[in-house]
Amino acid sequence: xxxxxxxxxYGYLDGGFNSYMAAPGVYHNEYxxxxxxxxxxxxxxxxxxxxxKVGSKVSFVFDSMFMYVSEETTVTDYNETKPGxxxxxxxxxxxxxxxxxxxxVSNTGIAMMFMPGLRFQKTEKNAFQFNLSGVALITDGxxxxxxxxxxxxxxxx
Numbered sequence: 531x532x533x534x535x536x537x538x539x540y541g542y543l544d545g546g547f548n549s550y551m552a553a554p555g556v557y558h559n560e561y562x563x564x565x566x567x568x569x570x571x572x573x574x575x576x577x578x579x580x581x582x583k584v585g586s587k588v589s590f591v592f593d594s595m596f597m598y599v600s601e602e603t604t605v606t607d608y609n610e611t612k613p614g615x616x617x618x619x620x621x622x623x624x625x626x627x628x629x630x631x632x633x634x635v636s637n638t639g640i641a642m643m644f645m646p647g648l649r650f651q652k653t654e655k656n657a658f659q660f661n662l663s664g665v666a667l668i669t670d671g672x673x674x675x676x677x678x679x680x681x682x683x684x685x686x687x
Contacts, residue, residue, distance in 0.1 A: 532589075534578070571601055571641070572600065575597045581649070594643060606632050607633070610628045641665070641667050646662060659681070661679065665678050
């Protein structure tokens with residue numbers, strides 16, 4: 531490798547969606563109000579990258595990102611404590627009685643992105659790069675991965 535770089539930091543992604551969760555607790559005969567915003571994910575990040583020349587104008591590049599992901603969310607359980615019924619004496623419907631129990635849940639996992647590729651250096655100020663990237667998400671008992679190819683055009687001003 532001609533150049534190796536290691537970096538670290540903290541990532542926070544909020545996609546701008548209006549996604550909210552309810553405050554934990556027990557709610558009687560009312561649906562819990564969802565008013566706590568949920569970020570998509572946040573957590574510490576690290577990266578390892580490098581570049582090695584394989585020809586006069588071609589280089590092998592490798593980049594990666596690792597992130598420890600934590601997500602706070604809630605689970606809502608519905609329990610009907612008294613069913614609704616028709617009161618024949620007063621000739622009215624009596625609504626059921628129920629409770630919603632909102633429980634806080636913390637999910638953790640790891641997100642990884644590996645980006646090997648080739649960089650074609652046309653001039654000192656201009657380069658094209660193609661990466662065959664892959665993303666892997668590993669959470670509590672579940673995993674998912676997908677390809678994420680990228681093309682990049684570098685211009686130095």
